[in-house]
Amino acid sequence: AQSVTQLGSHVSVSEGALVLLRCNYSSSVPPYLFWYVQYPNQGLQLLLKYTTGATLVKGINGFEAEFKKSETSFHLTKPSAHMSDAAEYFCAVTYTNAGKSTFGDGTTLTVKP
Amino acid sequence: EAQVTQNPRYLITVTGKKLTVTCSQNMNHEYMSWYRQDPGLGLRQIYYSMNVEVTDKGDVPEGYKVSRKEKRNFPLILESPSPNQTSLYFCASSLEGTRPTGELFFGEGSRLTVL
Numbered sequence: 001a002q003s004v005t006q007l008g009s010h011v012s013v014s015e016g017a018l019v020l021l022r023c024n025y026s027s028s029v030p031p032y033l034f035w036y037v038q039y040p041n042q043g044l045q046l047l048l049k050y051t052t053g054a055t056l057v058k059g060i061n062g063f064e065a066e067f068k069k070s071e072t073s074f075h076l077t078k079p080s081a082h083m084s085d086a087a088e089y090f091c092a093v094t095y096t097n098a099g100k101s102t103f104g105d106g107t108t109l110t111v112k113p
Numbered sequence: 114e115a116q117v118t119q120n121p122r123y124l125i126t127v128t129g130k131k132l133t134v135t136c137s138q139n140m141n142h143e144y145m146s147w148y149r150q151d152p153g154l155g156l157r158q159i160y161y162s163m164n165v166e167v168t169d170k171g172d173v174p175e176g177y178k179v180s181r182k183e184k185r186n187f188p189l190i191l192e193s194p195s196p197n198q199t200s201l202y203f204c205a206s207s208l209e210g211t212r213p214t215g216e217l218f219f220g221e222g223s224r225l226t227v228l
Contacts, residue, residue: 009153034216043117043203043219044156090155100171101146101217105155 002027004093006104014112019063019078021107023091026072033074034092035065038106044090050074061085086111115140119204119220126194127228134189134223136204144207144215145187146171147179149200150222156203162187194227201225 007022025031032051036044048059055067061084065076074091091104117138126132138145146161148171158171162181176198178190187206191198202223207215 006155036217036219041221043221044205044217045219046216049216092156100161101158102172103148103156105153 002031002093002100002102004091004102004104006089006091006107008107009105010108010110012110012112013081015083016080019076019081019085019109021076021089021091021109023065023074023076023104024072025074025091025093027093031093033065033067034094035059035063035074035076036090036092036103038088038090040087047076047089081109081111083111083113085109115218117204117206117218117220119202119223121223122221123224125226125228128195129193132191132194132225134191134202134204134225136187136189136220137185138187138204138206138218139185140206140208140218141184142206142208142218143184145181146205146207146217147177147187147189148203148205149173150203151200159189159202191225194225196227199225199227 003026005024034049035047037047038044048057050057050067058064063078088106088108090106094101120135143164147159148156150156157173159177160179162168204220205217207217
């Protein structure tokens with residue numbers, strides 16, 4: 001069964017500091033990996049995704065993530081946090097069975113002024 | 114505007130009173146899915162549909178029913194709601210129904226409280 005682990009349910013950074021949100025997955029076959037962001041009282045929206053090809057993926061709002069097969073990781077980073085980045089972030093995985101998608105438990109990012 | 118629309122957005126009901134949460138998308142997407150979001154548990158998939166008349170169970174289907182009679186609509190039915198179904202529900206759709214690479218487009222959520 002596929003699974004996703006997000007390390008750290010809450011992450012706090014200062015404005016301008018590096019953002020690092022961790023995601024590890026379990027898989028015996030190549031995964032397709034996604035990061036979604038949820039702002040308060042809203043649905044989720046896609047930040048970026050990895051399907052095939054380049055392992056460093058760039059997304060919206062300056063975020064990027066690197067797929068590391070050897071580490072089964074897909075960590076999300078942003079060089080400089082902005083106040084507007086405060087939100088909950090979800091890592092998700094799907095496999096060749098297209099119907100099922102598995103989400104991590106989420107990481108709440110707080111940005112301090 | 115491309116969107117996934119859920120109704121109602123907020124609902125308080127009582128145990129055993131049947132209810133339906135509607136979901137409609139205007140993007141001609143093949144794939145639709147329902148999730149529930151609970152604190153500390155992330156999103157868990159309830160049911161999904163790869164296309165019209167094709168539905169399948171997700172990870173937490175107990176106590177829920179779905180139907181997909183039309184491509185745009187995917188209602189979630191709680192025949193006899195119980196307090197443990199109190200949750201925030203999201204409907205999502207994706208263009209690439211038969212491939213796993215498509216992003217999900219989410220509705221704004223329906224907050225359900227069962228007393």
